[in-house]
Amino acid sequence: MKTKNTNTNRPATLTDVARLAGVVPMTASRAINDSGYVSSEVRKRVSEAVKKLHYRPNMLARQLKSSRLNAIGILLPDIANPFSTELVNGVRQVFDEAGYTCFIATTSGKLEHEKASLQAFADHRVDGLIVATRGTKLGDEVLRDISRRGIPFATIGRPIKLRGVDCVTANHWQGAFDAVSHLIEIGHREIGFIGISPEDRLSLRRYLGYAAALEQAGLEVRPEHTVGPREAPAFATQEDGFAGMTALAQLRRRPTAVFARNDFTAIGAMRAAHMLGMRVPEDMAIAGFDNIPLAAFTTPPLTTVEQPITAQGAIAARMLLDRMTAEKPGAAKSISMECKLIVRGSTLIGG
Amino acid sequence: MKTKNTNTNRPATLTDVARLAGVVPMTASRAINDSGYVSSEVRKRVSEAVKKLHYRPNMLARQLKSSRLNAIGILLPDIANPFSTELVNGVRQVFDEAGYTCFIATTSGKLEHEKASLQAFADHRVDGLIVATRGTKLGDEVLRDISRRGIPFATIGRPIKLRGVDCVTANHWQGAFDAVSHLIEIGHREIGFIGISPEDRLSLRRYLGYAAALEQAGLEVRPEHTVGPREAPAFATQEDGFAGMTALAQLRRRPTAVFARNDFTAIGAMRAAHMLGMRVPEDMAIAGFDNIPLAAFTTPPLTTVEQPITAQGAIAARMLLDRMTAEKPGAAKSISMECKLIVRGSTLIGG
């Protein structure tokens, strides 16, 4: 039996609009999407009907026909990080203009979340994906799956070897190298690294840059000078920084400077240094990574490494868009961007 | 290397699965969704076919039938504040369990973005919406539109009077009142407020709590003691805090304590105080709001007000879910949650 459409809650459909405008649905569709020829007379009637009924196209039905959702997904580790916001801005610069919506999902650092979110995006048939979580074995597997499903994606900060997948990343190695070289230049000979466990250290580009800088200066890389969380190598927080500095301070051969894996870790380390009665930078120089907005406002302000985040987002977006619209697959591109050392008072007296 | 390029293949459909399993699509659907009776024999064949073809249901087609996307949208302001993550965690606690996916969009503080994101969610027919942006006139209008479209939603931290819309918020007024009362208790008589322009102050609950605490103690609320950004009353950053403290320091009648609108602002103010040669808390006590993770790691650690963020997210989610599944509309609920003062070294010597 015919259900009465008296339910005001039911959104208006194209058919409703067409009926009110006295045309057939297809014509209304053409008028609304500016495709094909429609008389200005009809166009006007349709647009009036649209307004009157508060009509909005059902993107899902549209996608079902065209297999284009006009939306992409962005997978982030979390959104607390200033990093994430800037990244999204960069991505949106490109996709807003191209008429795509950007949906975001976060993993909260949980691998199951990463898998679930990626699946959800794929199940909802997004047209493309930007992945900015940290590389893990399980994560890579899921991405391989996604790739098999034919969904184009690009990664940021997590290089992955997969056919037809573009990657953009900052040169974390170089950034770390520069920061540690700076510490060496101003006279430090014993420099610690805070933010990762000795076991996991080799998987971290920031660590490798640190080690390389020491070696190039002819300094020894001491295992006991590397401290950090073992449970969750994907992150390092202010708490880890605090614990790390506390541990380093107990060493017989205590470093005079530390390079922290990121600014949060550096700030935690700085707090510990203060509590242990060390002066920063006189007794302990500290450098971080990322240049979060608060880095310039700590006491003393934090020396750190800045990476071009918005640019990375924009470039990844552009590559993804190209791949989404391209006819031919094209070779995978991999782009690396320079980081910039920013020297402040946490390493330089009077800085 | 078995590099079979399945990329050109379109994703498997239910029909593909059914064909491989030797049944009709409907039967496969029943087997996959555990609905209706299916012989274990068929069930097994189907599940094998699913695995073999990497089949995943097309949520869009499913929704087209059922009018349920099984997903909700979360709209966040884009300021890189740590509570975004916690909020999302709270919301997900509820919706993950209920089998919904959570998609996030951010506004970048731009009102057009807010409108566009809300429209995008609605156009993609999400089943519900959590809105956590700051209240604005235009934003309210868009929300009224969304509400008319029949999409249930709940707001966090932005009360709105709309039929059938639930709101949850922290009691910012009380939090501010408690923080300022604490400053008064430890002896301060001249207390500034940093974070909003005098023109906009009355729209900010945190300001009103500040003023109320002063009045209750019989202290005068001096207009010149309120400083903050005028251009963008929706936000206040570390830069605003720095500028605000600098301005207050030049007053003839300089405050001995300040209450900052949020922790970022407080940290900026603290930096300015240090640079101006004031000791914190001896010469200048500083309190913030939000208890961001870094607040415990500043020098000195920051006295601040903590709001139950995860809980707010979970409660809003629960109310939304109830509304989404309820038969009858039900009256709109409005919930307010207490905030907790956390006293640290930025107000208490030796704290």
Added chain:
DNA sequence: CTGTTAGCGCATTCAG
């Protein structure tokens, strides 16, 4: 310029 036809992938409804 406009109408007709046909399906996108899935699940509800009714027959076997």
Added chain:
DNA sequence: CTGAATGCGCTAACAG
């Protein structure tokens, strides 16, 4: 227990 028909809302691809 399984199959067949039907339509969700929309739009290519053809007719007029």
